[in-house]
Amino acid sequence: xxxxxxxxxxxxxxxxxxxxxxxxxxxxxxxxxxxxxxxxxxxxxxxxxxxxxxxxxxxxxxxxxxxxxxxxxxxxxxxxxxxxxxxxxxxxxxxxxxxxxxxxxxxxxxxxxxxxxxxxxxxxxxxxxxxxxxxxxxxxxxxxxxxxxxxxxxxxxxxxxxxxxxxxxxxxxxxxxxxxxxxxxxxxxxxxxxxxxxxxxxx
Amino acid sequence: xxxxxxxxxxxxxxxxxxxxxxxxxxxxxxxxxxxxxxxxxxxxxxxxxxxxxxxxxxxxxxxxxxxxxxxxxxxxxxxxxxxxxxxxxxxxxxxxxxxxxxxxxxxxxxxxxxxxxxxxxxxxxxxxxxxxxxxxxxxxxxxxxxxxxxxxxxxxxxxxxxxxxxxxxxxxxxxxxxxxxxxxxxxxxxxxxxxxxxxxxxx
DNA sequence: CCCGTTTTGTAGGGATCGCTACGGAAATAA
DNA sequence: TTATTTCCGTAGCGATCCCTACAAAACGGG
Numbered sequence: 001x002x003x004x005x006x007x008x009x010x011x012x013x014x015x016x017x018x019x020x021x022x023x024x025x026x027x028x029x030x031x032x033x034x035x036x037x038x039x040x041x042x043x044x045x046x047x048x049x050x051x052x053x054x055x056x057x058x059x060x061x062x063x064x065x066x067x068x069x070x071x072x073x074x075x076x077x078x079x080x081x082x083x084x085x086x087x088x089x090x091x092x093x094x095x096x097x098x099x100x101x102x103x104x105x106x107x108x109x110x111x112x113x114x115x116x117x118x119x120x121x122x123x124x125x126x127x128x129x130x131x132x133x134x135x136x137x138x139x140x141x142x143x144x145x146x147x148x149x150x151x152x153x154x155x156x157x158x159x160x161x162x163x164x165x166x167x168x169x170x171x172x173x174x175x176x177x178x179x180x181x182x183x184x185x186x187x188x189x190x191x192x193x194x195x196x197x198x199x200x201x202x203x
Numbered sequence: 204x205x206x207x208x209x210x211x212x213x214x215x216x217x218x219x220x221x222x223x224x225x226x227x228x229x230x231x232x233x234x235x236x237x238x239x240x241x242x243x244x245x246x247x248x249x250x251x252x253x254x255x256x257x258x259x260x261x262x263x264x265x266x267x268x269x270x271x272x273x274x275x276x277x278x279x280x281x282x283x284x285x286x287x288x289x290x291x292x293x294x295x296x297x298x299x300x301x302x303x304x305x306x307x308x309x310x311x312x313x314x315x316x317x318x319x320x321x322x323x324x325x326x327x328x329x330x331x332x333x334x335x336x337x338x339x340x341x342x343x344x345x346x347x348x349x350x351x352x353x354x355x356x357x358x359x360x361x362x363x364x365x366x367x368x369x370x371x372x373x374x375x376x377x378x379x380x381x382x383x384x385x386x387x388x389x390x391x392x393x394x395x396x397x398x399x400x401x402x403x404x405x406x
Numbered sequence: 407c408c409c410g411t412t413t414t415g416t417a418g419g420g421a422t423c424g425c426t427a428c429g430g431a432a433a434t435a436a
Numbered sequence: 437t438t439a440t441t442t443c444c445g446t447a448g449c450g451a452t453c454c455c456t457a458c459a460a461a462a463c464g465g466g
Contacts, residue, residue, distance in 0.1 A: 009442095009443065009444075025318075026318055026319065026320060027317065027318030027319055029232060029233060029318075029319065030232060030318050030319035030320045030323065031320075032320060032422080032423070032424085033423075033424055033425075034422085034423090035320075042444090043444065043445055043446085044424085044425070044426080044445095045425090045426070045427090045443090045444070045445080046443085046444070046445090047425095048424095048425065048426075049443090053424085053425085054424065054425090110376060111317050111318055112318070114230065114314050114317040114318065114376070114379070115228075115229055115230030115232075115233050115314055115315070115317070116229065116230055116232065116233035117229060117233045117234075117235065117238075119424095120233065128379075128380050128381075131376075131380055132380065156389070158386065158389070159386070159389035159390075159392075159393060160393070162377060162382060162386045162387075162389060162390050162393075163389070163390050163393040163394065165373075165377065166370060166373035166374055166376075166377045166390045166394075167369060167370060167373055168373070169372070169373035169376040169377060170368075170369035170370055170371070170372040170373025170374070170376075171369055171373070172376075173313060173317070173334075173369075173372040173373075173375075173376075174365060174368065174369045174372060176317070176331075177331050177334055177335065178331075179365060183361065183362070183365045184365075186359070186361070186362035186365060186366070187362075187365050187366050187369045189362075189406065190362060190363065190365075190366040190397070190401050190406065191366065191369075191394075191397075192397075193397040193400035193401050193406060194393070194394075194395075194396035194397020194398075194400065194401070195397075197396035197397065198393050198396050198397070203392065203393065203396060212412090212413060212414075212462090213413095213414095235452080235453070235454085236453075236454055236455080237452085237453090245414090246414065246415055246416085247415095247454085247455070247456080248413090248414070248415080248416095248455090248456075248457095249413080249414070249415090250455095251454095251455070251456075252413085256454085256455085257454065257455090322454095407466100408465105408466090409464105409465090409466085410463105410464095410465090410466105411462105411463085411464085411465105412461105412462085412463075412464100413460105413461085413462075413463090414459105414460085414461070414462085415458105415459090415460080415461090416457105416458090416459085416460095417456105417457090417458090417459105418455105418456090418457085418458105419454105419455085419456080419457090420453100420454100420455095421452105421453080421454090422451105422452085422453065422454105423450105423451075423452065423453075424449105424450100424451090424452105425448105425449080425450100426447105426448090426449075427446105427447095427448085427449085428445105428446090428447090428448105429444105429445095429446090429447105430443105430444090430445090430446100431442105431443085431444080431445095432441105432442085432443075432444090433440100433441080433442075433443090434439105434440085434441075434442090435438105435439090435440080435441095436437100436438085436439085436440100
C-alpha cells in the first residue's frame with residue numbers, strides 16, 4: 001500500500017544525470033543498457049521500474065539536458081538585450097555549451113540520435129521536435145525585434161531563423177570534430193558579422 | 204589460378220552504390236548486414252568475399268560518395284572563380300548536395316557516423332578525417348585568395364575556415380530536419396552576406 | 407559426358423541486444 | 437522472534453548482431 005509514491009532506494013536524479021551523459025556521448029542507439037546501468041550504478045530491473053524503458057529514459061535525459069546544460073542557450077533570447085545582442089549571446093552560449101569540460105563535446109540535442117535503424121525513429125523524432133522548438137524560439141525573438149522596430153517589417157523570418165539555427169547545429173559537429181573553444185567563439189563572432197545585411201529585406 | 208583478378212558474378216559497382224545509400228540513410232551502426240545484403244542483392248558470403256568486412260565496405264561507400272554525390276562541392280574551390288565566388292558556389296553546391304531527390308537528406312560525410320558504441324570508433328574517425336580534409340581544402344582556397352591579393356595578408360585563416368565549415372556541417376542537420384531547397388539556399392546566401400567583414404583582419 | 411574450379415545460397419555460431427521472471431536480502435510491524 | 441512486505445541482484449529470455457563453415461549449383465576444358 002502506498003508503494004507507488006514511495007521513494008526508491010537509489011538517487012533517481014543522480015542516476016538520470018549519469019544516463020544523460022552516456023546518451024550524450026554515445027547517442028541513443030550506441031548507449032547499451034549494460035553501459036547505462038553501469039554508469040547509473042543500478043541494475044536493469046531497477047532501471048525499468050524507475051524509467052519504464054530505454055526510450056522513456058532517453059526522453060527524460062533529453063529533458064534534463066535541455067533544462068540544465070543547454071538551458072542558458074535559449075534563455076539568452078528572453079532577456080532585455082537588443083535583438084542583435086540576444087542572438088550574439090545565444091551563439092556564444094551555444095559555443096560554450098558545446099565545450100563543457102568533463103562533458104561530451106557538442107550539443108546533445110544535435111548529436112543524440114542522428115541516424116540508426118527503425119527502432120531509433122522515435123528518439124530521432126523527439127530530438128528533431130526539440131530542435132524545431134529551438135528554431136521557433138529564435139524566430140519568435142526575431143519577430144519581437146520587428147515589433148520593437150529593431151528589424152525591418154517584411155524581413156524573411158524563415159531565412160534568418162534557418163541561418164542561425166544552421167550555425168548552431170554546425171557548431172556541434174565542429175566541436176565533436178575536435179574544435180576548441182576559441183575556434184567556436186570565432187565562428188560565433190563571424191556569424192554575427194553580416195548581421196545588418198542578413199537582417200535586411202534586400203537579402 | 205587467376206581467381207584473384209577474376210570478375211565476380213555480380214555488379215560490384217552497383218552493389219557498392221546500393222550499400223552507400225543504406226549507410227547514408229541509416230548510418231554505420233544503424234545499417235544492418237541484413238539490410239545491406241538485401242539492398243545489394245547479394246548474400247553475406249558474397250559481400251565478405253568482395254569487400255572484406257562491414258567496416259571496409261563502409262569506407263568504400265564513403266569514397267564513392269565523396270567522388271560522386273559530394274564531388275561537386277569541393278571542385279567548386281578549384282576553378283577560375285574569385286575566392287568569394289568559389290566559396291559561395293561551394294555553399295550552394297553543398298546545399299544542393301543535401302537535397303538530392305530520391306537520396307537521403309543531408310551529407311553522408313556529416314551524418315554517416317556521428318555516434319555509437321566503441322565498434323563505431325573507426326567509422327567515426329574515418330569520416331572525421333574526411334571532414335578535416337574538407338576544411339583543409341577550404342583553407343587552401345582562402346590561402347590562395349591571399350596569394351592572389353583578393354584577401355588581406357594576416358587574415359585569420361583558421362577562423363574563416365571554421366566558419367564556413369560550420370555552415371556546411373549545419374546544413375546537413377537542417378536538411379535532415381526537413382528543410383527544403385529554398386531554405387538551404389537562403390542559408391547559403393545569408394552566410395555569404397558578411398563576406399567582407401568576415402574576411403577582414405579586423406574581425 | 408565427366409571432372410575440377412568458382413560462386414552462390416543455406417544454415418548457423420558466438421556474442422550482445424533490450425528486457426524480465428524469480429529467489430533471497432533487507433526493512434517494517436506486531 | 438516471527439510474519440509480511442518491499443526491494444535488489446542474478447540469471448536468462450527471445451531476438452538480432454556481424455560473420456563464416458559447408459554443401460549444392462554453375463561454369464569451362466578435356
